[in-house]
Amino acid sequence: MPPTAPPPQRDSWFAPLTIDLIVKVLKTSFFHPFVAWIIPLCFRAQNMFWDAPPMLVSIAWASFITLCWIAGVINNRIAFGLPREVDLSEEVIVITGGASGLGLLLAEVYGMRGATVAVLDVAEMENGEARGVTYYKCDVTDKDQVARVAAEIERDLGTPTILINNAAVVVGKPLLEMSFAEIEKSLSTNLLSHFYTLKTFLPAMACNEAGGTVVTLSSVIGTVGAAQLTDYAAAKAGVSALHRSLAAELRRSHPRIRTVLVTPGQLSTPLFHGVRTPNRFLAPVVEPVDVAKEVIAAIDSGRSAAIAIPLYARWIDWYSVLPAGLQAIARRLAGVDTAMQTFVGRAGSGGERKEGKGDVLIQAF
Template sequence: MSAPSPSTPRILTTSSLSIPPPTTPKQWHNYLTVDLIIAVLNRSIFHPFIAWIVVLCLRAQATPYTHPAFIIASGYATFLTVLDIAFMISDRIAFGASREVDLSEEVVVITGGASGLGRLVAQIYGLRGVSVAVLDIANPEDVTGWGDVVGGVEYYQCDIGNREEVESVAVRIVEDLGTPTVLVNSAATQINAQPILSLSAEAFQRTIRTNLIAVLHTCQVFLPHMLSTENGGTIVNVSSVLAQLCAAGLADYSASKAGLSALHRTLEVELRVSGNGDKVKTILVEPGQISTPLFKFIKTPNSFFAPVLEPIHVAQEIVSMVDKGNSGVIRLPTFAKLANFYAVLPVGLQWIGRYLSGIDRAVPQTLDQMNQTVQSTPGTKRE
């Protein structure tokens, strides 16, 4: 490969960087986020149980029923209770009844389970003695750290973008572990972090192949197995909030995740109209930035409103919903839950929100900082 001319600026990508970006210790205020505040409120003044305790305390003080304090407290408690019940009814209408989950009979298939979020989900189930099949493209000798897992976790090297490999591995899983009942699609390719004019068609196709087409393969191969079992199964698709917000520099990633979210919703509808909605549950995960190798080099644009998620928290949410046998949508942190409302705002407010959040500056600024770090570090390799 010929060296670039001195007059040509060198654009670095994540794949061409051989050193990690510098990190600084977190200060106490970095842990103060809008999610922490809302979590405290939801467990205190926004919780129906706490609200009714206030009502009981007023009655213990012999507060008359006609007293304004008692009327306001009981009205507020009633409002929270009705709201809670309304959400439960809404979920039941939307997602139907829960399926029966027996962990001793479940066989969990996890794509991209050699690292990141998928690895954590596999370890949680493995430690609980559940049969787990981990599918990943990594070489088996490079996959370590499973010594503390006591369950039946089996690793299968597989390129899930290749339909024939997925079908072949499915046969082996049935022979080794039994009929697959839970599918967690968490595999994702390394992001390119390039503007559209610099993004090659090959890189774009590679992202679509891994993040979207591979999910089609796994759903088509493993769904018939779930339908053949008495208790059905659960399909978990890990998308991203970027499927709706579409940040600058992440065109291929956002496009693939938007397609994945659409594919998931279509699958959910088709299961419902076919009468299998109660048998096979579907869970869509649309998180913000997770602290995994995939996005670890990108600095969050706003740590207060958009904190970086620890993967264990997302893994716990996924496992909890699967164990309950429910369908649903998991959106973390709080701003991800509001992404649907963003689309109905006037376009002027949308652009103001994007500017204040810094979402479109995160990738370019991070790459600029990484370029400066490489240029100032002696002996750093570049491709």
């Protein structure tokens, strides 16, 4: 009997309220240097003396926030170096898994903004054609197909300057229920394909005087793992390690190439259809448009970056520091190992199940 999607649940009136929204409001108000300095200026406009306690407290707070902001700028400069100059009219962007989901959103945005975009996917594009976007049917797990399509892109569009490794698959089964074909397909798509595309597109990008940008889509699951995601978690952990090591190599050998690592939580795409977040306040489901905004901002600025969405994803590395007992308690409270019990994948959301090696669910992240 095929899996069916769980019945829809009515959201409460406060469902849009999340810790991420609260932090965003605070960052643009009390924790923003400009706003912080307005407070002592307002006190001064009321003829308050400089040595008055409220004035001293507000100045101390504004100074602290300003120093934190400066420290953040210095930290980013040390970690990621100077940005490169980006001219979208001269950029050729390659997006794997760009026929739907986040990949398609990025392709459409850059296509409309005048960049040249090449989408690599085994599935046809959901909207048929998009302005400025050229579709190439390609299985990124086949290095020969990747090489062939790379030659076609070079001939049709020019030398790629931006590579976005976005393709992903989810099997969603316990390890003991997975076939060897499913395991191989999952690891090939989620991990090995990154090696194939990097080895294919990086050499030309490295020779480009204007440099280039490599964007890697990983996941918080690569850090914490989860039941029914053994293959996916292993691949995403490998992707994160691959990106960090590659960034270290490029920093020494090709400093003009920028690297962007994206580590999102659960995305509201068919890839994880049916999976419910255990806590919408602390662990909200991420909309693709929110991730796309951050990725586009990093690419446009020409800087390297480490993007983690939502808020808990920025601190997920501290999970490994906790004692094993606290980790077990945190997993139980978060429900990370039971979330996949309602998983139905793209097949349950109106899409088609891709037949082949082990009948895996294929969808762009």
